Amino acid sequence: MSNIEKLKEYLVGSDGRKGYLLDDKLSNGKVIMLSGAWGSGKTHFWKNEIEPKLDKSIYISLYGKTSLREIENEVLSKSFLIDFSDEDIKNISIFGNIAKNIVSIMAPKIGEKLEETKTSLVNNFGKNALQNGGLLCFDDFERKSKDVDLNDLFGFITQLALNFKCKIVLILNSDVFEGKEKKLFADLKEKSVSKFFKFNPNSENLFEIIFNKYTLDEKHKMIILNAINEFGLLNARIYENILENFQEYIEKNPVMTNQEVRYFVLTLINFNLLHIVFKFYDYSYPFLGNSFKLPTFFIDQKDLSVNLVNS
Known part of the structure; x- marks a missing residue:
């Protein structure tokens, strides 16, 4: 059995057997990591072989993200949009801060004040999108901006997993970290990551x-x-x-x-x-x-x- 087949079977199962990601008792509240060389097909594997098998999942690329706030906003936005129709999503601009667009669009429609709308988004996030078994995938983890502190990022991810009992998947090339960041990454991975998988197809x-x-x-x-x-x-x-x-x-x-x-x-x-x-x-x-x-x-x-x- 190839590396790809083994990973797929373990993560989403086969022949009626539940995979790790589909077994809430095993994977809720856990952070797992999928690492492989650039260009090896990690994202393609996730989007075509794993994601279609999941009930609900959110995918976020950290490529070029310059602040933790930007990442938090996208998590909030996509968790809110997960239950929207394609037509609703078309009405929200992909440019700029999506969360602000959601507020500006929804507040006049439902007659809520700005803070009430924000609270509504957060409640929806916890209740419907990720809580108790939802899945959030962070891709291009190593391509975040240097301005995003690794300590803060791992802290945010860990709190998401624990507070909402959701599953977190990190996709990256772990071999590119160097110097002090390499040691920090290794320390944080050891404390935060439950399972580490190597994506190494031929x-x-x-x-x-x-x-x-x-x-x-x-x-x-x-x-x-x-x-x-x-x-x-x-x-x-x-x-x-x-x-x-x-x-x-x-x-x-x-x-x-x-x-x-x-x-x-x-x-x-x-x-x-x-x-x-x-x-x-x-x-x-x-x-x-x-x-x-x-x-x-x-x-x-x-x-x-x-x-x-x-x-």
């Missing part, structure tokens, strides 16, 4: 779960994967870029040889990693009775996907 496992999102012919699957493995590449975002562009291209050019598929994939990888673009030229060999398309590369800063799809 290219086949990661490619499999991403490939299944697309409507591509199985005959191309191994050709694409083998081309990826020529680079020893393990990066979910690049896999998605390859498959999205290949699906778009193959719809317009349905007849491709295996070699052309391989060249196409290698071209996309080179562009993603090095901004090297390959162009194909026909080379005729009359004495062999056929012709070949061979790649010649040049450096270009244009969007490769546009060049290829529109060519």
Whole structure:
């Protein structure tokens, strides 16, 4: 069983068995951590393999968050919005402070004063969204701003878990902390985190779960994967870029040889990693009775996907 399969089975169960996150007796009030290298597909795994199995969950990226107050506001906002319809959510701007927008929209509608509205939001947060088994996922934990103190952040997260008896999942790359912050992180993790999981898929496992999102012919699957493995590449975002562009291209050019598929994939990888673009030229060999398309590369800063799809 692969690393991805083991994690999925443990967290959400299989064959009628409850997973850890679905067993309130085991996981309520607990903080767990899922760590893996950047680009290894942690977020994709969470959103596509775990989150759909959960009754209610809130997802928050800490990328670029500059203060604990900003994080608190987003937790409050998303916990309030979890029971809203998609139409209600459309009426709230994604720009600026969402919590302020909620107050400004809701207060005139229900005739409450500002402080009463704030109290209503907090009560709704505790009662409906997270209390007694709700789940809150903080992604990109290590990409928070340096202005957010680790002590304060862990303190906030721990209090959420304990006070509301909810489950907290932290997704991050724990290997990037350095110096004093590395030691502080290790100390706080030991005090606050109940379970630590290593997300460490191989290219086949990661490619499999991403490939299944697309409507591509199985005959191309191994050709694409083998081309990826020529680079020893393990990066979910690049896999998605390859498959999205290949699906778009193959719809317009349905007849491709295996070699052309391989060249196409290698071209996309080179562009993603090095901004090297390959162009194909026909080379005729009359004495062999056929012709070949061979790649010649040049450096270009244009969007490769546009060049290829529109060519």
